[in-house]
Amino acid sequence: MSTRPAFCAIDFGTSNSAVAVPDAAGAMQLVELEPGQRTMPTAVFYFAEGRHDADGPPRAFGRAAVAAYVEGHDGRLMRSMKSILGSSLIEQTTDVGGGRGAKYADIVSGYLKRLRRLAGEPGRAVLGRPVFFVDGEPERDAAAQAQLEACARAVGFAEVHFQYEPIAAAFDFERQARHEQLVLVADIGGGTSDFSIVRVGPERMSRLERRDDILASHGVHIAGTDFDRHIELAGLLPEFGYRATGPSGREVPSGIYFDLATWHLINTCYAPLRVAEWRGMKSWFGDVRHHARLMTVLEERLGHELAARAEGAKIAISGGADTTVDLGHVEPGLVLPLSERLAVDALRADLDRIISTAHETVALAGLRADDIDALYFTGGSTGLRLLVDGMAAGFPRAARVSGDRFASVATGLGLHARRLFA
DSSP states (O other): OOSOOSEEEEEEOSSEEEEEEEOTTSOEEEOOOBTTBSOEESEEEEESSSOOBTTBSOEEEHHHHHHHHHTTOSEEEEEOGGGGTTSGGGGSEEEEETTEEEEHHHHHHHHHHHHHHHTTOOSEEEEEEOSOSSTTOHHHHHHHHHHHHHHHHHTTOSEEEEEEHHHHHHHHHHTTOSSOEEEEEEEEOSSOEEEEEEEEOGGGTTOSOOGGGEEEEEEESOSHHHHHHHHIIIIIGGGGTTTOBOTTSOBOOOHHHHHHTSGGGGGGGGOHHHHHHHHTTGGGOSSHHHHHHHHHHHHTTOHHHHHHHHHHHHHHHTTSOOEEEEOTTTSTTOEEEEOHHHHHHHHHHHHHHHHHHHHHHHHHTTOOGGGOOEEEEESGGGGOHHHHHHHHHTOTTSEEEEOOTTTHHHHHHHHHHHHHHO
16 A cells, blocks of 8 residues: 555454455455455464564465465464453463464454554554353453454554444445435354344434444354354364264263364364373273274374364355365265255254343334334354355344455454544
8 A cells, every 4th residue: 555544344244254444545455364354354364483583483374374284384373362362361372383372362463453454554443343252251252352352462563443243234225225214234254143233324323423323232152153053063163073972882082073173173183192081991992993094194294174164164054055075185986965954953043142241232222023124134154044145034124245254354344444543
């Protein structure tokens, strides 16, 4: 960029991130974070080899980070970093390969530093945040925002403000509103499902203070990464011994499978003592092929790739079709069928909880479903037809509008930042 922007807006997402900055005319535009891409996966790959430079240890970000992992470089891939906020893990150090360690706070800061640099190193920022970083624990929720703010200030932001992500999405929707409406914004991303009921309209767009227009906000810590985990547990991991019964009639312990299906816990499965323990548990398995597959995953560190195959399967069935999952990287010729029915059964409890949260948001506003004029869907997980159709069924009078699943929040945060700083 030719001039340094005074401010920016950052959508630091669980799965993907985006940044908006003012252009020469003062309008907000999304930054090209990677060639031809306005969003970037929230991912960092730490290389086991290479020297530190002024920016820190050798790393790759976004799609390059995922590619480094897929290509088999020695190191560690970090994803779902946002899920660490509000937990004690933030100050802990984790192994990133090559005998190196990194604090989780520094991992988050390093990614934010990358975003700030791509934005032109502005000094002020609006950051999006979910309605709840942590469900039902206000102290941990407040701590999560404080931790994110500390990370942002550590990389050079002198002034940091926050805006709820679903409210930012409402600001994006408002640009197309031709008259006053009550909109229920459903922002369903990788880590949280957030809802806000916002009064929008052409005459309200220029107001900086919109508190009176926010009738209710609510959320639940269930979203895309939970969908991936349930699909992996239900559709993939039974072929690795999950919930299997051995010759003695005992069920194979399930802890290792839950960790394998949870991104930020996968690396804990590779601890030498844990691998050795499971190597000695072959007699627990009624089908020795299950044990062999599990050991291949643990010894060759294929857990993240297995989770990625589950995510890909979720995307494949999102439109309502059955699919197959190729696991030839674990065992030659291993291909598993995944039906939409199995996915529905695996996700039903989560989908029902998310839809229930939407209706709870309406009730918190003192409204009925028929009072809602529009449903505005944003966030990567709104590509799941089962979820969108199920939610829309509960609001038959509301218009169904889909925003940019990956950029609506960043666009709305940019609009808020312009009103706040310009």
